[in-house]
Amino acid sequence: MGHENITEFILLGLFSDENVKVACSVLFSLCYVAILSGNLLIFLTIRGSRLGEQPMYLFLNYLSFLDVCFTSTVAPKLITNLLAQQKTISYNSCLAQMFSAHFFGATEIFILVTMAYDHYVAICRPLHYMVIMNRQVCYVLVMVSAMGAFIHSILQVLIIIRLPFCGPNQIDHYFCDVFPLLKLACTDTSMLVIAIITTTGVLSILTFVTLVISYIIILSTLRTRSSEGRHKALSTCGSHITVVFMFFLPLIFIYVPTVDSVSNDKVFALFYTMIASMFNPLIYTLRNTDMKSAMRKVWC
Template sequence: MGHENITEFILLGLLSDEDERIACFVVFSLCYIAILSGNLLILLTISGSCLREQPMYFFLSYLSFMDVCFTSTVAPKLITDLLAQQKTISYNSCMAQMFYAHFFGATEIFILVAMAYDRYAAICRPLHYMVIMSRQVCYVLLMASILGAFLHSILQVLIIIELPFCGPNQIDHYFCDVFPLLKLACTDTSLLVIVIISTTGVLAILTFVALVISYIIILSTLRTRSSQSCRKALSTCGSHITVVFMFFLPLIFTYVPMADSVGSDKVFALFYTMIAPMFNPLIYSLRNTDMKNAMKKMWCRDTQLEEK
């Protein structure tokens, strides 16, 4: 354990130009507010309506909660650092940020898998749907997602805390992540890079492929259905597929290439830390009739009560 020499790191962040940083501060602050308000709106709508009884919305409410948590591990620091002179982060805070970013991010991935399984059961096995997706099964899938994410995150942290950090302490990123930290270690980390690519990278690719295959099966099943049920199912699956692509593609680009591409990693990371969580509520509420109706009922009921 040779990290005594370095007690803090300096995050180089996204930009060096002062004017660009101020512009980004405004943009990212607005993005963060949109992420919080959009996802909280989804959470409140689902918890306050009968939608919460349906497995799909049960998972969607947890996906929104994870979005808020995931972005909150990265965004506040990114936003404040855009205006700060010294962008330092302590060693312990850095490890904590890395753990939570991986934990909430991986939980989201597993919840997206559970949602795909739910859509498969609803469309391909409609007669057995209530048994396949009972509330007990939903909780088991949720707990499995959380446990899987915890194991994944703790592995990342255990890899990093064993490394000696004695030299440069500038992280070429806007949050603490595995590859930028591996570059700073005072030892050969080429084997660890392979380990991380083969765990995180392969996990991302396999999950993405599994999700794409499941949606192909679902869509091919839909060809035999009536046009109305087909349209409804397509709109639900369409929103899921959009979210999956927005989240996974940048993630795969970040963790699958060799660790030399950290510069472009920062741009890719923006997609899954800021942009995807911001669009999730829009995709799920605007493209979803049930969600729109529940929002109208809930929020219009509140205004009617106030008028009375």
């Protein structure tokens, strides 16, 4: 099969109103700068201090790095397209963008799950914590997250590569994603849509449910702790739960189909491509005393 005739796509973007576009390009540029500076600040602080020796901060370090990569696959194109006359993207770039977005996004999901596991071990099995979460285990968990994400992303690309594209080439989105591309294929893709919704949708929901259950177990364990220990554990878990909700809920909305899904999808996608990445550094630093003191040491 392969792509017939079409060598490039046109990204319709978020808005059609010209006045809104200029304002939004400024707004998104500021968001992007905030994402880069906030996440790099966390990344360099953990690298430059002794926090990186603790598993939780090792994972947080990867999460910050992934936030930067994930947003960078989508944001620059989104910002330039708001101002550009020609909003085209070549077929190959489109596939590359789709692969990268899925790869970094899925890795981030797996790292969030790993962080929940880390919290669970720290709170429910504190005496065995250093044995269970040793350096090797942490690196293996990160590697497994990346490998799982790679398999997921390659599958998305393989689905699209086999489809013929011969008709309209306008993607009703601000970046290349599976659903908008399936709509443009010159063949019946209803079975593929169902397959993707079941696999990715079920995966997102299962992961989310697993995270929620793990936190219910953690919170019930905390009832037996001293108030100081409980407060510290709650503030750590609280920030993680916030991030998980900001990232997962929009994802679940996108992969659980509705009647008028695409126009809503674009808004939901903004949450996990831009907004979650922007708030992660704030959520993890403002509520975290170790992080604040490390920042003072590293930067002052």
